[in-house]
Amino acid sequence: MLRSFSSALRGCSRKFQTSISCKKLYTSEGEGARERPPKLLVVQPRMRPEKLLQAKLNEALCLANSLEDQRDGYFHTDFFDKPLPPHVLVQNRVPRVDSYFGHGTVDNIKCHVNAAAESKDEVDAVFVNAILSGIQQRNLERAWGKPVLDRVGLIIEIFNAHAFTKEAKLQAELAALSYKKTRLVRVRGPDGRYTFGASGDAEVVSARGRGSGGQGFMSGAGETELQLQRRRILERRNYLLSQIEEVRRTRALQRAGRRRRGGSSGQGLATVAVVGYTNAGKSTLVSRLSGSDLYSDCRLFATVDPRVRSAVLPSGKKVLFSDTVGFISDLPVQLVEAFHATLEEVVEADLLVHVVDSSAPNLDEHRTTVLQVLRQIGVSEEKLRNMIEVWNKIDMEEECMDVDEYVVDEDEEGVEVEDDVKSELLAENEGMKEVGFEAMEEKEYSDGWLYDDDDDLGDEGDRQNQSIEKHSGLDKESGPHVKTSAITGVGLQELLELIDQKLCVQNNKGAQVVGRSIYERKWRPSHNQESGIAVEQ
Numbered sequence: 156m157l158r159s160f161s162s163a164l165r166g167c168s169r170k171f172q173t174s175i176s177c178k179k180l181y182t183s184e185g186e187g188a189r190e191r192p193p194k195l196l197v198v199q200p201r202m203r204p205e206k207l208l209q210a211k212l213n214e215a216l217c218l219a220n221s222l223e224d225q226r227d228g229y230f231h232t233d234f235f236d237k238p239l240p241p242h243v244l245v246q247n248r249v250p251r252v253d254s255y256f257g258h259g260t261v262d263n264i265k266c267h268v269n270a271a272a273e274s275k276d277e278v279d280a281v282f283v284n285a286i287l288s289g290i291q292q293r294n295l296e297r298a299w300g301k302p303v304l305d306r307v308g309l310i311i312e313i314f315n316a317h318a319f320t321k322e323a324k325l326q327a328e329l330a331a332l333s334y335k336k337t338r339l340v341r342v343r344g345p346d347g348r349y350t351f352g353a354s355g356d357a358e359v360v361s362a363r364g365r366g367s368g369g370q371g372f373m374s375g376a377g378e379t380e381l382q383l384q385r386r387r388i389l390e391r392r393n394y395l396l397s398q399i400e401e402v403r404r405t406r407a408l409q410r411a412g413r414r415r416r417g418g419s420s421g422q423g424l425a426t427v428a429v430v431g432y433t434n435a436g437k438s439t440l441v442s443r444l445s446g447s448d449l450y451s452d453c454r455l456f457a458t459v460d461p462r463v464r465s466a467v468l469p470s471g472k473k474v475l476f477s478d479t480v481g482f483i484s485d486l487p488v489q490l491v492e493a494f495h496a497t498l499e500e501v502v503e504a505d506l507l508v509h510v511v512d513s514s515a516p517n518l519d520e521h522r523t524t525v526l527q528v529l530r531q532i533g534v535s536e537e538k539l540r541n542m543i544e545v546w547n548k549i550d551m552e553e554e555c556m557d558v559d560e561y562v563v564d565e566d567e568e569g570v571e572v573e574d575d576v577k578s579e580l581l582a583e584n585e586g587m588k589e590v591g592f593e594a595m596e597e598k599e600y601s602d603g604w605l606y607d608d609d610d611d612l613g614d615e616g617d618r619q620n621q622s623i624e625k626h627s628g629l630d631k632e633s634g635p636h637v638k639t640s641a642i643t644g645v646g647l648q649e650l651l652e653l654i655d656q657k658l659c660v661q662n663n664k665g666a667q668v669v670g671r672s673i674y675e676r677k678w679r680p681s682h683n684q685e686s687g688i689a690v691e692q
């Protein structure tokens with residue numbers, strides 16, 4: 156596993172980064188010392204086939220190492236200097252409602268947490284690469300004595316840590332609020348008082364809050380604690396939305412200005428939005444095409460703040476390339492929604508360039524994720540049909556072949572098994588001692604936007620399996636595409652020519668293809684098990 160992770164990183168080039176971190180998970184290294192990014196223990200549920208498991212584990216390790224605050228656009232630590240985070244693969248066939256994992260698995264992970272503490276390599280938190288409900292998260296925190304981050308929680312933390320501009324910070328906070336709102340459970344704080352919260356050392360107690368004790372009209376008399384917390388979240392959310400609305404207006408004015416100023420032909424500057432899965436090489440590509448120096452890094456979500464750079468096409472026409480936040484699988488719709496102001500640039504762009512990391516073993520899943528998000532945010536089908544696909548990182552193709560040859564220890568079902576997982580499976584079968592989880596009245600506190608407890612995660616695995624099994628290279632894909640290496644510069648001229656050609660055809664047609672504003676759309680969680688995404692109402 157170590158080999159595949161480092162192999163994935165080998166293709167990435169070193170970039171400049173220095174910064175200081177300051178998050179609640181962050182720990183001070185000593186008196187007067189700088190706070191260091193949190194050390195996470197990565198828990199990866201097993202899935203089939205092996206290739207998918209490996210891709211998911213690599214992504215989880217990258218996510219864990221990506222959490223670090225930036226200051227003035229730089230990170231303090233070099234991504235390549237970071238050690239591989241401690242990790243454990245665990246068996247989890249049917250997720251439990253109260254604790255997600257079975258008791259044996261929970262105990263096994265607890266052993267890993269304890270072992271890390273004894274070896275003076277203590278972890279600050281546990282990252283479970285799955286989507287947990289508030290109750291599952293709370294019970295696991297109690298069992299392991301550490302804060303627990305699930306996939307969505309960690310991605311939100313990364314967004315918050317990497318956000319630099321006011322726009323990105325507002326949107327990241329909005330995403331965090333939407334997430335917290337659904338996981339308010341009643342907890343006992345360090346002072347022994349009960350309250351409703353979403354984080355901190357807390358004991359799970361009764362699900363229903365009593366009166367907040369507020370007095371008078373203005374202090375919210377008669378509200379339960381839960382209602383009070385929800386009201387506070389709502390107030391903050393409304394404030395953030397009003398601020399984001401300002402950002403949207405400014406962006407719309409900037410866009411109009413760009414169009415008015417126009418190019419040499421007087422027809423306005425066309426905008427090309429560069430989209431794709433996180434880490435596909437979008438920023439590197441835009442930098443190369445525009446001769447600028449955008450920040451790029453092997454960290455996932457290195458770009459959270461959108462950037463626009465100009466370039467000249469072979470025809471002499473000037474265009475604007477817009478680099479934006481990357482996408483990732485299993486992203487809840489609320490998270491995408493929070494980034495509407497930024498993603499509106501994509502909807503309004505004249506042309507889309509979809510950057511695919513051709514070295515990713517599960518690139519079909521990446522591609523599907525990107526198309527789903529583009530549809531979610533309101534990109535028209537016509538624009539999707541007209542989109543150029545860029546198969547980037549072709550210089551890494553040979554390295555990917557090496558990863559395929561990676562030999563693993565397999566169990567009878569052909570799935571990689573680590574020693575600790577074997578012991579954990581044994582424990583699971585023998586029925587280890589019960590952990591006293593409290594069965595909470597979960598329904599009251601979750602509006603279910605993360606995922607439905609009834610969902611069989613096996614279906615998700617099967618869907619991804621089909622995707623990964625289907626994938627046997629990029630060649631059978633149709634549609635206009637260019638093979639590039641943003642690092643070596645291969646294929647970039649071809650890409651510029653194709654963009655030129657597409658924009659020219661569009662101009663001749665006089666096509667003004669503008670998707671419906673994402674703010675005019677309503678959202679609801681999908682009931683379509685297959686796609687697992689929200690659909691337009």
Ligand SMILES: Nc1nc2c(ncn2[C@@H]2O[C@H](COP(=O)(O)OP(=O)(O)OP(=O)(O)O)[C@@H](O)[C@H]2O)c(=O)[nH]1
Pocket residue numbers: 165166167168169431432433434435436437438439440450451452453454455456457458459480481482547548549550551639640641642643
């Ligand atoms: N070998 C190789 N590495 C590349 C190529 N393009 C980008 N990279 C590396 O891949 C890593 C990610 O590149 P970025 O440009 O930051 O990717 P991104 O899509 O903007 O990522 P996010 O902003 O995090 O979504 C960096 O370390 C780049 O140096 C390429 O063509 N070949």
Ligand SMILES: [Mg+2]
Pocket residue numbers: 437438439450451457458478479
């Ligand atoms: Mg980027």
